[in-house]
Amino acid sequence: MSRLEQLQRGLDSAGQAHVLRFWSELSEEQQEVFLQDLVLLDLQRLKEHCEAASRAAAGPAPTLDRVMEPVPPEITGSVTRSDPESLTRWEDEGEGQNRNRVV
Secondary structure: OOHHHHHHHHHOOOHHHHHOOOOOHOEEEHHHHHHHHOOOOOOHHHHHHHHHHHHHHOOOOOOOOOOOOOOOOEEEOOOOOOOHHHHHHHHHHHHHHOOOOOO
């Protein structure tokens, strides 16, 4: 059995047969380089990883609601709550940061 046939069987058993879908469109040199890369894969581990990712994606997304809190208002700036001097300072700072970055 050739290396390609062994790889095809391994990819098929790992649920990754699609990896070789465009094999025939590659040049012989590209095929050889690709084959060398593919034979380095741990196909069983790849299968386990893909199955775990699929299970994780099928379940509810984890939330951080119990540990995240809003940023305290005194830490953030606000156009409606700030004095004119602060607004001018922030505007000057923003313009300074953007200077020479926009052409």
